[in-house]
Amino acid sequence: xxxxxxxxxxxxxxxxxxxxxxxxxxxxxxxxxxxxxxxxxxxxxxxxxxxxxxxxxxxxxxxxxxxxxxxxxxxxxxxxxxxxxxxxxxxxxxxxxxxxxxxxxxxxxxxxxxxxxxxxxxxxxxxxxxxxxxxxxxxxxxxxxxxxxxxxxxxxxxxxxxxxxxxxxxxxxxxxxxxxxxxxxxxxxxxxxxxxxxxxxxxxxxxxxxxxxxxxxxxxxxxxxxxxxxxxxxxxxxxxxxxxxxxxxxxxxxxxxxxxxxxxxxxxxxxxxxxxxxxxxxxxxxxxxxxxxxxxxxxxxxxxxxxxxxxxxxxxxxxxxxxxxxxxxxxxxxxxxxxxxxxxxxxxxxxxxxxxxxxxxxxxxxxxxxxxxxxxxxxxxxxxxxxxxxxxxxxxx
Numbered sequence: 020x021x022x023x024x025x026x027x028x029x030x031x032x033x034x035x036x037x038x039x040x041x042x043x044x045x046x047x048x049x050x051x052x053x054x055x056x057x058x059x060x061x062x063x064x065x066x067x068x069x070x071x072x073x074x075x076x077x078x079x080x081x082x083x084x085x086x087x088x089x090x091x092x093x094x095x096x097x098x099x100x101x102x103x104x105x106x107x108x109x110x111x112x113x114x115x116x117x118x119x120x121x122x123x124x125x126x127x128x129x130x131x132x133x134x135x136x137x138x139x140x141x142x143x144x145x146x147x148x149x150x151x152x153x154x155x156x157x158x159x160x161x162x163x164x165x166x167x168x169x170x171x172x173x174x175x176x177x178x179x180x181x182x183x184x185x186x187x188x189x190x191x192x193x194x195x196x197x198x199x200x201x202x203x204x205x206x207x208x209x210x211x212x213x214x215x216x217x218x219x220x221x222x223x224x225x226x227x228x229x230x231x232x233x234x235x236x237x238x239x240x241x242x243x244x245x246x247x248x249x250x251x252x253x254x255x256x257x258x259x260x261x262x263x264x265x266x267x268x269x270x271x272x273x274x275x276x277x278x279x280x281x282x283x284x285x286x287x288x289x290x291x292x293x294x295x296x297x298x299x300x301x302x303x304x305x306x307x308x309x310x311x312x313x314x315x316x317x318x319x320x321x322x323x324x325x326x327x328x329x330x331x332x333x334x335x336x337x338x339x340x341x342x343x344x345x346x347x348x349x350x351x352x353x354x355x356x357x358x359x360x361x362x363x364x365x366x367x368x369x370x371x372x373x374x375x376x377x378x379x380x381x382x383x384x385x386x387x388x389x390x391x392x393x394x395x396x397x398x399x400x401x402x403x404x405x406x407x408x409x410x411x412x413x414x415x416x
Contacts, residue, residue: 031144052168064150103134104135287319302416333347345412384398
């Protein structure tokens with residue numbers, strides 16, 4: 020069955036990716052709005068869903084325990100294709116939905132009403148919806164109240180994104196403070212050591228005037244050193260690692276939490292490899308999950324059952340500046356993509372190329388490319404003999 024076509028699909032998915040939400044931690048911000056939607060509608064089930072290229076992420080739920088499903092299995096994919104709302108009186112009587120497991124089997128849902136979650140840029144990034152196991156209708160008043168709740172959900176999502184951006188900016192400032200303090204501390208420490216040596220010689224030779232000057236140099240240097248220590252200790256009083264920052268281990272943990280359910284559902288293996296160290300390098304969370312996640316999701320989709328997707332992370336410490344380098348490799352055992360076609364996509368940004376898999380793979384590459392370039396990074400690909408390609412992302416972190 021043909022799926023609904025979405026206006027501005029590329030723009031829509033890019034905006035959702037740039038919002039950079041942690042889909043597993045939005046319930047605490049949105050839970051009361053989901054409960055309110057259920058109460059207003061009188062329906063036992065209410066969901067807030069965000070929809071990317073392949074997946075519907077349920078970020079808040081009332082009455083139905085679900086975290087994600089394939090986009091093509093959802094009802095809300097039709098809602099985001101609408102200008103206003105989308106209503107189905109009886110899902111069991113609709114050819115598009117009657118064979119879906121949540122209709123033909125438990126909980127045997129019948130009624131659906133959904134409202135797009137539209138950003139100020141005009142992109143519909145998801146939907147607020149209610150379900151009922153009984154055929155029914157909502158009044159016009161109930162629908163208007165649900166639209167008001169949908170508007171509040173969008174505003175709250177935008178607030179969450181701005182809050183995370185602010186936390187990331189504060190963390191960058193703290194990191195810069197620690198670097199400046201470190202740069203100050205080294206030469207000043209050396210100056211104090213030299214002053215101590217000269218002071219000892221001056222005391223031995225009873226050079227009173229020189230001794231007084233050396234004492235002043237040492238005290239001034241110590242004051243700067245104390246200030247550097249204060250800045251460094253202030254920088255240490257940051258948020259717990261993992262809340263504003265990642266290291267390779269907890270980035271893999273987050274990606275595993277989000278994408279292993281998709282791999283298991285498809286019957287595909289998903290493995291992660293990252294450096295094991297007692298002194299991990301931390302880096303900003305910004306955009307990393309949607310960038311790597313889109314590649315993983317693409318690979319899962321185009322890898323046959325019984326195949327495997329591998330993700331490898333490498334971190335390179337750059338002593339000369341404040342930016343380290345993160346390298347991410349994603350490899351799968353799906354069908355090969357022509358090296359020429361990949362080059363065309365990455366150079367032109369056109370997703371509608373004749374790929375060995377499908378145009379959808381090209382769309383995913385264009386999306387990742389734009390996100391990577393926004394971080395001043397690069398994306399490359401290496402075709403492999405008789406297997407899927409190896410994608411490489413290089414970003415400063």
